[in-house]
Amino acid sequence: MAQETINQILDAAEDKARTGGYNAFSFREIAKDIGIKSASIHYHFPTKADLAAQLARRYTEKFHTHLLSISESGNDLHQQLSDYANLFYQALRTDQKMCLCGLFAAEMNVLPDDVKKETRLFFETNLQWLETLLNSHEIDNPKNEALKLLAKMEGAMLMAKAFESEDYFQEAIDLSQYK
C-alpha cells in the first residue's frame, strides 16, 4: 500500500502551496522533502494539475469533517460560529500559513480547470454549511449572511498574512452581532 507515500506527497505539497500558491511547489522539491525521486510522484499523480486538484479536495474534505463536528455539537449559534472561526485561526496559528483554497482563489485565473473546480467546491461547501446553520437559527437572508461570514474569514486571514501576525485575524473577526 502506497497510501502513506501519497499522504506524504500531499502533506509536502500542501505545506508549500499554502505558503506561496500553485507555483510555489514543484515535483522536485516534494520528492526531496520526502526522500523519493520526482519521477515517482508522477506515478501517483500524473500531472501537477492532478496533484493540486487532489490537494484541494483533501483539504475541503478535512475541513468538512470539522464542520460536521461543529454542527453536531448542538451548541448555540454564536458558539458554533466561534468554533467555525477557530478552524481558520488554528490553520493560521499552528501552520503559520494561509488557507489553501483562499490562496488558490486569489490565483484562480492561472489554475488548471480541475483545480479551479475543487477550489470552488471548498467555498460552496462552506457557504452551504453556514447557510444551513444560519437558517436553522432563523437568521434573515441566510444566503447573503453566509457569504459575508465566509468573506470575513478569508479577509481576516489575509490581514494576518499582510501584517504577519495572527492577532490581526482575531481583531478582524467580530461575531458579537450573533450573540
Add this chain to the structure above:
Amino acid sequence: MAQETINQILDAAEDKARTGGYNAFSFREIAKDIGIKSASIHYHFPTKADLAAQLARRYTEKFHTHLLSISESGNDLHQQLSDYANLFYQALRTDQKMCLCGLFAAEMNVLPDDVKKETRLFFETNLQWLETLLNSHEIDNPKNEALKLLAKMEGAMLMAKAFESEDYFQEAIDLSQYK
C-alpha cells in the same frame, strides 16, 4: 527619457502579477509583451525583487491618490465608504483581476523583503485612511473598525475570484450599518 518603457514594464508586470502572484510574471514574458529584450528590463530593474517592490509601491501610490480624492469630496461617511468599496470593485470589474497587494499578502511568506515591506505599506495606508475617516465621524473604536472594513474588502474580492463573478463582491459588501 525612458519613463515610458518603465511604465510599460510595470503595466505588463502588474497585469500578470494580479493574475497569479509573484511567480506569475517573468522578465521574458514582460519583454515579449512590450517588444524589448529581457536583458533590457534588468537595466531598469536590476532584480525581480526590485521590479515587484516598485510595482507594489506604484500600486499603493495610485490607490492613495484615489483615497485622497474621496476624502476631499466632503461626502458623508456612508458615501465615502461606498466610494472606497468601489475602488476595489472597479479593479475587479475593469481588469477582472485581484488586488495586487491582496494577492501579494496571501503569498507573503515567499516574497523578498522589499516586496513584503511595500505590500504591508499598502495595508497600512488603507488602515490609516479608514481610521481617520471613521474617527472624524465619531465612530467607536475606529482602529478596529478600519481593520474590519479592510478585511471585508479583501475578503469580498476573494469571493469574487473564487466564484469567478464580480457580483459576489457586491453581495459580500454591506455598509448599511454606516448609514
Add this chain to the structure above:
DNA sequence: ATATACCTACCTACTGGTAGGTAGTTTTGC
C-alpha cells in the same frame, strides 16, 4: 505472470541574471 511502487536517465522549455557590445545623446574640457 502480473501489478505495484519505485528507480535512472533524459527531454524540452523556461527561470533570473550576467558579460560585453553598440548606436545615439549629453556633458565636459580646452
Add this chain to the structure above:
DNA sequence: GCAAAACTACCTACCAGTAGGTAGGTATAT
C-alpha cells in the same frame, strides 16, 4: 566651437539552475 568622454537605453549571447513530464528498467509481492 568642437572633439573627447561619459551616459542612456537598448542589444546579442550566454550561464547555471529548475520546471513538468516521459521512456524504460527493476525489485518485490501477489
